[in-house]
Amino acid sequence: MSSIPWDDLAEEDGYVKPDYEGGALDEQELFWRDHQEWLQDRGYMLRPRYRPDWVPSWKDKPDVYWLLCEDGQRRTWRSNMDATRISDGVRVLMKCVIKSEHPYEVEIATFLSSEPLAANPQNHCIPIYDVLEVLDDPDKTILVMPLTRGFNRPRFQTVGEAIDFFSQFFEGLQFMHKHHVAHRDCGRMNIMMEGTMYPNGWHPTQDSMKPDFTFYRKNEIYSRTERPPKYYLIDFGISRRYDPAQGPPLEDPINGGDKTVPEHQGRKGIIPCNPFFTDIYYAGNMIRTEFLEVMFLSNSSFQKKNEFNFIADLVRDMVQDDPTQRPTMDQVVVRFETIRKKLSNIKLRSRISPRDESIVMAFFRTLPHIFRSIKYPLQRYPAVPSR
Template identity: 50%
Template sequence: MTSAVDASLSTQITRKLYDGELTDGEIWWRDHQVWLQERGYMLRARYRPDWVPSWHKDGGTDYDEHEDGQNIVRSEVLDATRIADDTVVTLKRIKSSRHPYEVDICRFFSSEPRASDPANRCVPVYEVLDVPDEPDCKLIVMPLLRKFFDPRFLTVGEAVEFFRQTFEGLRFMHAHHVAHRDCGRMNIMMDPRPLFPQLYHFVSTWAKRDMSGTAKSYTRTRHPVRYYFIDFGLSRRYDPAKGPPRSWPIWGADRTVPEFHKSLEPCDPFPTDVYYLGNVIKTVFLDVYTGLDFMKPIVDDMVQDEPASRPNMDQVVARFDLLLGSLSTWKLRARLPQRNEFWLVRLFRVIGHTFRTIFHILSLRPALPRP
């Protein structure tokens, strides 16, 4: 009997995940589609109450080849189109009882004068919606964002600009007494619109929005981008008048924080942020690409085991500014090779880089692509 029940449950799960129908997490969005449309946001056809799967119309089963067959993995986040101006935005569902500070921190950084500060790299929030039938639930409306490392970085200058923006952004947060507490690689994203002028599908990010082909993209040097810190669910704002900040350790996505392995006592969360960002640069850049050795002394200090030995973000930015002044234009334009590149791949990439660099020089595009 147990075996039969397990098999039935497995079949239900498989159907939900793999036959293209709405998953349990997606049903929530379908049930709120009409309300969202009334508030000015249109969801994709998949989430409308009258949706009929397109692959059913021709008797097919290849749902993954159809635009409306693309299901979301994280049910808390979905794309939508703002009806007033056809802008694609992102909606994030937040349970206030689980993350009581997230909305307030988002509003804090999206309010003036902080919103206009060029050092602010916190994702802007356009609007906060109260879900009518769920008092504990709010939706925040944000820009459409993309993983910061996709597509890959092509030049030293492109990587250095990422370092510059994230260093200044984290310093900005800390200057306002906010610790992110989970600023790992998945919580730093970029505004993709300069790279993808026609955008891409929210789920299958390699494809056009209608899944008719591959989405065209440009380089960061040709069209510079802005990077943003997202997801303030674990973040806290501290009152300096109450003394040194202390918080109980809480695990984010990065499970390598040295101080959390040593003690569960309350600690200063700001050096932990420094570790998180340093470890992003170490694992995403220094361990993957060559040509960035000049960043190693700063990063090594940021990821030291002892939190008290790490520099604060004021010190990191000051050291980085000195370092940036020592990098020549040719160094910044240099190709960023991946470690252990296959020789044939390397050959094609060198040829492509040479032609792109000539184009960028002739079109007067700077080696450090600031947006």
């Protein structure tokens, strides 16, 4: 049953209590339904679920479970909503920014997406296609951007694919810092990628399925080596842009998705810190948690996965407790390029084994990997994907 207090919502506000159980629009979804016609006039079409004339496909069908229906899938994520650009059929993501809560987000997102910055290949900030001011609520602005998917979905197959990701991620954060913008929340949840591997797209709420909510077959999905994606930094809700003439910035700590930042821990009172140093920690800790198996052996070292021990020393420096001892992003990029040049072609084409992989699964995954390792060089795919 829906938990929405329908009886408490005034009819004059346009809310109607549904006469079906399960799959009802929640309170945040009502915003999108109520603005569907306005968004359509602005050139964006929402899914049938959010149109005023929507009738659930499972209504009067007791044998149909609503959660298995395409129109039973709720909004993409919190304040976000997917849509289709009517003019060309491009699928987009809309983010409703509440300006009183995040007063700098629209400014920073549009700045990073403006020319000449947008044309710079080092820019890995999510492009902003459109900015829509909500006429009936001046505190809300809708940012329209590409529909993307998590950077690690599907999983990486080879070390070379991970190298391409590291390069783009470091390059993107370096680009932001060069333009005096600290992200302040550049953890795993705010790194996305374009969907070049999925030529038929995917459903915005279930990214393993097609837009029509049918399952993909493996032969319908390309690898990162075959169709290299571009990776993007997203969500500038707590980001800040600084004036370099005022010297190194100091900000009160603010927690992002990663709660392990050393300078944010165990403080009596609030001690301002440099947010650029914190970005370095976020970046290093993301790689540590996503690509290295971490088991602290002492205060300065940890056990590493075999596939990525080449980057462990750099990561260790990036996550030092003392922020001032961490390398800058310029130094990270230089050190990483030096590391990258030392990796052999065999290493780059080697398979990444998931940390929880069983012996049986390793056997069945190694056989197709051997086939790909022969096929990709013959097809002239480089060991490190290149767009």
